[in-house]
Amino acid sequence: KNEVEQSPQNLTAQEGEFITINCSYSVGISALHWLQQHPGGGIVSLFMLSSGKKKHGRLIATINIQEKHSSLHITASHPRDSAVYICAVPYSGGSNYKLTFGKGTLLTVNP
Amino acid sequence: EAQVTQNPRYLITVTGKKLTVTCSQNMNHEYMSWYRQDPGLGLRQIYYSMNVEVTDKGDVPEGYKVSRKEKRNFPLILESPSPNQTSLYFCASSLTGTSGYYEQYFGPGTRLTVT
DSSP states (O other), rough: OOOOEEEEEEEEETTOOOOOEEEEESOOOOEEEEEEEOOOOOOOEEESSEEEEEETEEEEEETTTTTTTTEEESSSSOOOEEEEEEEEEEEESSOOOSSEEEOOOEEEEEE | OEEHHHHHHEEEETTHHHEEEEEEEOOSSEEEEEEEETTTTEEEEEEEEEEEEEEEHHHEOOOEEOSSSTTTTTTTTEEEGGGGGOOOEEEEEEETTTTOOOOEEEEEEEEEEOO
Protein backbone atom coordinates (compact mmCIF):
# COMPACT_ATOMS: atom_id res chain seq x y z
CA LYS A 1 0.00 0.00 0.00
CA ASN A 2 1.12 3.50 -0.83
CA GLU A 3 1.90 5.40 2.35
CA VAL A 4 0.95 9.08 2.12
CA GLU A 5 2.33 11.74 4.43
CA GLN A 6 1.11 15.30 4.45
CA SER A 7 2.79 18.17 6.20
CA PRO A 8 2.10 20.22 8.11
CA GLN A 9 -0.98 18.78 9.81
CA ASN A 10 -2.10 22.25 10.86
CA LEU A 11 -1.13 25.61 9.45
CA THR A 12 -2.16 29.08 10.57
CA ALA A 13 -1.34 32.04 8.36
CA GLN A 14 -2.06 35.73 8.09
CA GLU A 15 -3.97 37.00 5.12
CA GLY A 16 -1.65 37.64 2.20
CA GLU A 17 0.97 35.07 3.17
CA PHE A 18 2.36 32.47 0.76
CA ILE A 19 1.29 28.96 1.81
CA THR A 20 2.94 25.63 1.03
CA ILE A 21 1.44 22.22 1.84
CA ASN A 22 3.45 19.09 1.14
CA CYS A 23 2.53 15.53 0.19
CA SER A 24 4.96 12.63 0.04
CA TYR A 25 4.18 9.05 -0.93
CA SER A 26 6.07 5.76 -0.90
CA VAL A 27 5.14 3.99 -4.16
CA GLY A 28 5.72 5.42 -7.61
CA ILE A 29 2.57 6.79 -9.20
CA SER A 30 1.40 8.30 -12.44
CA ALA A 31 -1.03 10.88 -11.07
CA LEU A 32 -2.00 12.63 -7.85
CA HIS A 33 -5.09 14.50 -6.68
CA TRP A 34 -5.36 17.59 -4.50
CA LEU A 35 -8.73 18.10 -2.82
CA GLN A 36 -10.20 20.92 -0.73
CA GLN A 37 -12.77 20.44 2.03
CA HIS A 38 -14.37 23.47 3.61
CA PRO A 39 -15.95 23.48 7.07
CA GLY A 40 -19.37 21.97 6.55
CA GLY A 41 -17.90 19.10 4.63
CA GLY A 42 -18.14 19.58 0.88
CA ILE A 43 -15.17 18.24 -1.10
CA VAL A 44 -13.89 19.87 -4.26
CA SER A 45 -11.21 18.56 -6.57
CA LEU A 46 -8.52 21.21 -7.07
CA PHE A 47 -5.99 19.46 -9.27
CA MET A 48 -5.12 16.17 -10.80
CA LEU A 49 -1.56 16.15 -12.06
CA SER A 50 0.88 13.67 -13.43
CA SER A 51 3.93 15.86 -14.03
CA GLY A 52 5.30 19.35 -13.67
CA LYS A 53 3.05 22.12 -12.51
CA LYS A 54 -0.57 23.26 -12.76
CA LYS A 55 -1.99 26.65 -11.86
CA HIS A 56 -5.53 27.74 -11.16
CA GLY A 57 -5.94 31.28 -9.96
CA ARG A 58 -3.88 31.66 -6.78
CA LEU A 59 -3.34 27.93 -6.42
CA ILE A 60 -0.32 26.16 -7.84
CA ALA A 61 0.36 22.42 -7.62
CA THR A 62 3.67 20.81 -8.45
CA ILE A 63 4.76 17.21 -8.56
CA ASN A 64 8.16 15.52 -8.70
CA ILE A 65 7.54 11.94 -9.73
CA GLN A 66 11.16 10.88 -9.14
CA GLU A 67 11.21 12.26 -5.58
CA LYS A 68 7.65 11.04 -4.87
CA HIS A 69 6.59 14.46 -3.67
CA SER A 70 3.97 17.06 -4.47
CA SER A 71 3.35 20.56 -3.14
CA LEU A 72 0.31 22.78 -3.13
CA HIS A 73 1.01 26.50 -2.98
CA ILE A 74 -1.43 29.29 -2.28
CA THR A 75 -0.30 32.78 -3.16
CA ALA A 76 -1.76 35.86 -1.44
CA SER A 77 -3.78 33.71 0.96
CA HIS A 78 -7.27 34.82 2.00
CA PRO A 79 -9.56 33.79 4.85
CA ARG A 80 -11.79 31.98 2.33
CA ASP A 81 -8.85 29.64 1.68
CA SER A 82 -9.37 28.26 5.20
CA ALA A 83 -10.10 24.57 4.65
CA VAL A 84 -8.64 21.11 4.87
CA TYR A 85 -6.40 20.21 1.93
CA ILE A 86 -6.06 16.54 1.10
CA CYS A 87 -3.80 14.72 -1.34
CA ALA A 88 -4.72 11.36 -2.86
CA VAL A 89 -2.60 8.87 -4.78
CA PRO A 90 -3.11 5.41 -6.28
CA TYR A 91 -3.27 2.73 -3.60
CA SER A 92 -0.45 0.75 -5.17
CA GLY A 93 1.40 0.58 -8.44
CA GLY A 94 -1.68 -0.63 -10.24
CA SER A 95 -4.96 1.14 -10.96
CA ASN A 96 -5.08 4.92 -10.84
CA TYR A 97 -8.63 4.62 -9.58
CA LYS A 98 -8.08 2.72 -6.35
CA LEU A 99 -6.94 5.55 -4.12
CA THR A 100 -5.41 6.21 -0.74
CA PHE A 101 -5.43 9.57 0.98
CA GLY A 102 -3.29 11.73 3.19
CA LYS A 103 -4.83 12.73 6.52
CA GLY A 104 -5.15 16.31 5.37
CA THR A 105 -3.74 19.70 6.30
CA LEU A 106 -6.00 22.10 8.18
CA LEU A 107 -5.29 25.62 6.96
CA THR A 108 -6.57 28.63 8.84
CA VAL A 109 -6.02 32.06 7.30
CA ASN A 110 -6.65 34.95 9.66
CA PRO A 111 -7.64 38.41 8.42
CA GLU B 1 -26.38 21.63 -13.61
CA ALA B 2 -23.67 18.99 -13.43
CA GLN B 3 -23.86 17.30 -10.07
CA VAL B 4 -23.56 14.22 -7.93
CA THR B 5 -26.49 13.69 -5.59
CA GLN B 6 -26.68 11.48 -2.52
CA ASN B 7 -29.67 10.43 -0.49
CA PRO B 8 -30.32 10.56 2.33
CA ARG B 9 -28.08 13.33 3.59
CA TYR B 10 -28.53 12.28 7.20
CA LEU B 11 -29.54 8.91 8.58
CA ILE B 12 -29.77 7.49 12.07
CA THR B 13 -30.43 3.78 12.19
CA VAL B 14 -30.05 0.77 14.43
CA THR B 15 -27.63 -2.11 14.28
CA GLY B 16 -28.60 -4.79 11.78
CA LYS B 17 -31.23 -2.86 9.85
CA LYS B 18 -30.35 -2.99 6.18
CA LEU B 19 -29.99 0.35 4.46
CA THR B 20 -29.09 1.79 1.09
CA VAL B 21 -27.47 5.13 0.35
CA THR B 22 -28.11 6.23 -3.20
CA CYS B 23 -25.70 8.09 -5.46
CA SER B 24 -26.56 9.51 -8.85
CA GLN B 25 -24.62 11.61 -11.36
CA ASN B 26 -25.83 13.43 -14.45
CA MET B 27 -22.50 13.85 -16.24
CA ASN B 28 -22.35 10.48 -18.03
CA HIS B 29 -19.22 9.59 -16.07
CA GLU B 30 -17.86 6.07 -16.32
CA TYR B 31 -16.10 6.10 -12.93
CA MET B 32 -17.92 6.25 -9.61
CA SER B 33 -16.63 5.65 -6.12
CA TRP B 34 -17.64 5.57 -2.47
CA TYR B 35 -15.54 6.93 0.38
CA ARG B 36 -15.94 7.18 4.10
CA GLN B 37 -14.40 9.88 6.25
CA ASP B 38 -13.62 9.43 9.93
CA PRO B 39 -11.84 11.73 12.40
CA GLY B 40 -8.17 10.84 12.64
CA LEU B 41 -8.38 8.39 9.73
CA GLY B 42 -9.27 10.75 6.91
CA LEU B 43 -10.86 9.61 3.69
CA ARG B 44 -10.82 5.94 2.76
CA GLN B 45 -12.14 4.34 -0.39
CA ILE B 46 -14.81 1.66 0.02
CA TYR B 47 -15.65 0.52 -3.52
CA TYR B 48 -15.27 1.92 -6.99
CA SER B 49 -16.71 1.20 -10.40
CA MET B 50 -15.10 1.75 -13.77
CA ASN B 51 -18.34 1.27 -15.70
CA VAL B 52 -21.68 -0.56 -15.68
CA GLU B 53 -21.34 -4.00 -14.08
CA VAL B 54 -17.65 -3.36 -13.27
CA THR B 55 -16.91 -2.84 -9.58
CA ASP B 56 -13.85 -3.35 -7.41
CA LYS B 57 -12.85 -3.15 -3.78
CA GLY B 58 -11.21 -0.13 -2.31
CA ASP B 59 -9.27 0.06 0.93
CA VAL B 60 -12.13 -0.73 3.32
CA PRO B 61 -14.85 -2.81 1.59
CA GLU B 62 -15.82 -5.04 4.53
CA GLY B 63 -19.47 -4.71 5.51
CA TYR B 64 -20.50 -2.94 2.31
CA LYS B 65 -21.96 -3.95 -1.03
CA VAL B 66 -22.36 -1.98 -4.23
CA SER B 67 -23.96 -2.47 -7.61
CA ARG B 68 -23.70 -0.62 -10.92
CA LYS B 69 -26.66 -1.58 -13.07
CA GLU B 70 -26.98 1.84 -14.71
CA LYS B 71 -24.24 4.27 -15.58
CA ARG B 72 -25.72 7.13 -13.57
CA ASN B 73 -26.37 5.25 -10.29
CA PHE B 74 -24.04 3.61 -7.78
CA PRO B 75 -25.85 2.69 -4.56
CA LEU B 76 -24.02 1.72 -1.38
CA ILE B 77 -25.67 -1.09 0.57
CA LEU B 78 -25.12 -1.90 4.21
CA GLU B 79 -26.71 -5.31 4.71
CA SER B 80 -26.26 -5.38 8.49
CA PRO B 81 -24.95 -2.02 9.72
CA SER B 82 -22.83 -1.90 12.85
CA PRO B 83 -21.80 1.07 15.02
CA ASN B 84 -18.29 1.06 13.49
CA GLN B 85 -19.92 2.07 10.19
CA THR B 86 -20.97 5.37 11.72
CA SER B 87 -19.25 7.82 9.42
CA LEU B 88 -19.53 10.53 6.79
CA TYR B 89 -19.91 8.98 3.36
CA PHE B 90 -19.07 10.59 0.03
CA CYS B 91 -19.83 9.46 -3.48
CA ALA B 92 -17.78 10.76 -6.40
CA SER B 93 -17.63 10.39 -10.17
CA SER B 94 -15.31 11.22 -13.02
CA LEU B 95 -14.52 10.50 -16.61
CA THR B 96 -11.93 7.81 -17.35
CA GLY B 97 -9.43 7.34 -20.11
CA THR B 98 -6.02 5.93 -20.84
CA SER B 99 -4.85 9.19 -22.34
CA GLY B 100 -5.57 11.46 -19.46
CA TYR B 101 -6.50 11.89 -15.88
CA TYR B 102 -9.72 13.47 -14.75
CA GLU B 103 -10.87 15.33 -11.67
CA GLN B 104 -13.48 13.77 -9.44
CA TYR B 105 -16.81 15.39 -8.65
CA PHE B 106 -18.04 14.75 -5.13
CA GLY B 107 -21.52 14.48 -3.74
CA PRO B 108 -22.52 16.50 -0.66
CA GLY B 109 -22.03 13.64 1.77
CA THR B 110 -24.26 11.39 3.87
CA ARG B 111 -23.86 11.43 7.63
CA LEU B 112 -24.74 7.97 8.94
CA THR B 113 -25.13 7.09 12.60
CA VAL B 114 -25.63 3.46 13.61
CA THR B 115 -26.76 2.94 17.20
